[in-house]
Amino acid sequence: MHEPLQKTVRASVCPHDCPSTCALEVEVIDKHTIGRVRGAADNAYTAGVICAKVARYAERIHHPDRLTRALRRKGGKSSGEFEPIAFDDALDLVAENFMRAEAHHGPEAVWPYYYAGTMGLVMRDGINRLRHAKKYSGFHSTICVNPAWTGFIAGTGRLAGSDPREMAKSDLVIIWGTNAVNTQVNVMTHAVLARKERGAKIVAVDIYMNGTMEQADLAVMVRPGTDAALACAVMHCLFRDGKADWDYLEKYTDAPRELAEHVRTRGPEWAEKITGCPAATIEEFARLVGATKRAYFRLGYGFGRSRNGTVNMHAASCIAAVTGAWRYEGGGAFHNNGAIYHWDRTMIEGLDVVDPKVRVLDQSRIGPILCGDRDALTGGPPVTALLTQNTNPVSVAPEQERVKRGFARDDLFVCVHEQFMTETAR
Numbered sequence: 001m002h003e004p005l006q007k008t009v010r011a012s013v014c015p016h017d018c019p020s021t022c023a024l025e026v027e028v029i030d031k032h033t034i035g036r037v038r039g040a041a042d043n044a045y046t047a048g049v050i051c052a053k054v055a056r057y058a059e060r061i062h063h064p065d066r067l068t069r070a071l072r073r074k075g076g077k078s079s080g081e082f083e084p085i086a087f088d089d090a091l092d093l094v095a096e097n098f099m100r101a102e103a104h105h106g107p108e109a110v111w112p113y114y115y116a117g118t119m120g121l122v123m124r125d126g127i128n129r130l131r132h133a134k135k136y137s138g139f140h141s142t143i144c145v146n147p148a149w150t151g152f153i154a155g156t157g158r159l160a161g162s163d164p165r166e167m168a169k170s171d172l173v174i175i176w177g178t179n180a181v182n183t184q185v186n187v188m189t190h191a192v193l194a195r196k197e198r199g200a201k202i203v204a205v206d207i208y209m210n211g212t213m214e215q216a217d218l219a220v221m222v223r224p225g226t227d228a229a230l231a232c233a234v235m236h237c238l239f240r241d242g243k244a245d246w247d248y249l250e251k252y253t254d255a256p257r258e259l260a261e262h263v264r265t266r267g268p269e270w271a272e273k274i275t276g277c278p279a280a281t282i283e284e285f286a287r288l289v290g291a292t293k294r295a296y297f298r299l300g301y302g303f304g305r306s307r308n309g310t311v312n313m314h315a316a317s318c319i320a321a322v323t324g325a326w327r328y329e330g331g332g333a334f335h336n337n338g339a340i341y342h343w344d345r346t347m348i349e350g351l352d353v354v355d356p357k358v359r360v361l362d363q364s365r366i367g368p369i370l371c372g373d374r375d376a377l378t379g380g381p382p383v384t385a386l387l388t389q390n391t392n393p394v395s396v397a398p399e400q401e402r403v404k405r406g407f408a409r410d411d412l413f414v415c416v417h418e419q420f421m422t423e424t425a426r
């Protein structure tokens with residue numbers, strides 16, 4: 001007779017690279033099996049709501065294609081054939097190949113290459129301990145966040161903003177550069193609460209008519225990479241219509257007169273030509289922002305998807321300063337609150353053994369690097385061994401043809417640490 005199932009519920013946190021970082025309640029059915037995954041009701045931000053993909057996380061965990069054993073390539077690089085081997089043998093194989101690469105070209109020939117597929121300080125960044133202890137080539141993380149983070153910090157001085165829960169206390173929520181309805185349900189939880197309880201308006205700014213744009217009271221569509229022109233025009237209207245909070249600007253910003261002068265000639269008609277957004281829509285957006293003190297700018301990762309993302313984010317982040325929205329609960333701007341945490345990461349990343357003379361390679365240039373481009377290799381040795389963790393560069397890195405050619409090199413040893421078979425592993 002089978003024992004009745006004793007389900008327990010454990011607290012956890014979502015491991016995905018997603019700004020919501022939801023607190024989870026996970027049903028544990030037995031030592032190896034999870035059941036339903038729900039948003040933690042007692043977490044004030046998650047508020048019991050998670051996205052559809054993580055609500056079905058058991059399907060991922062227990063998927064038949066999950067890699068649960070180490071696999072070694074059988075045929076040549078293009079064969080796509082693998083055979084299972086013991087983990088101890090796999091670790092020996094990796095160590096032997098790394099030592100061989102080091103013996104021929106020095107430790108910088110080994111390049112640990114990682115990103116944020118699985119988050120968490122240890123799961124994501126522990127690879128750096130190996131890198132620093134062994135003086136393997138460094139890694140400059142240039143895909144995804146750099147343009148947006150740099151722009152936000154340029155605008156506010158710090159990678160931190162108003163508590164995202166304050167969206168529920170806002171009278172105007174501007175969701176800019178993120179499709180929250182489909183990818184960040186928690187933003188909508190709080191924005192919709194503000195709409196229901198306070199009659200708040202929701203404005204969405206994006207480059208296509210997505211789920212969030214469809215739910216917004218005002219959808220502002222711009223051409224990719226033109227957000228700064230929109231932001232300049234909005235600020236033009238605010239200064240023009242006497243909606244700037246000069247007391248706030250003089251007290252807390254560094255160049256408000258210069259900014260007002262800069263946007264004086266950059267009105268909605270000027271911006272229409274650049275953004276493709278009708279001047280009347282820009283006027284309406286600016287009118288809403290100017291009329292609402294508690295305006296919350298939720299600025300998303302879309303800003304990181306264009307070469308000029310930094311100036312776009314910088315310009316958008318300045319609007320809240322022009323109206324002094326930061327003064328009010330439910331007002332201000334938010335992109336990421338990374339700067340409010342003060343972890344000591346020495347143990348995780350081996351920061352006590354960093355050698356600043358070791359070269360740092362650019363994540364985005366993996367194609368040229370693997371194809372032997374001297375500039376991309378910063379004049380150092382070739383990369384002949386890679387440890388790839390939590391990322392799939394053959395699918396996501398720029399210059400895909402060069403990336404594929406580089407990975408096809410017969411003299412390149414590649415170890416991929418992943419949950420599923422990826423194009424990079426193949």
Ligand code: SF4
Pocket residue numbers: 014015016018019020021022050051052054055183184185186
């Ligand atoms: S919205 Fe989904 S992917 Fe993002 S943190 Fe929450 S559960 Fe994870």
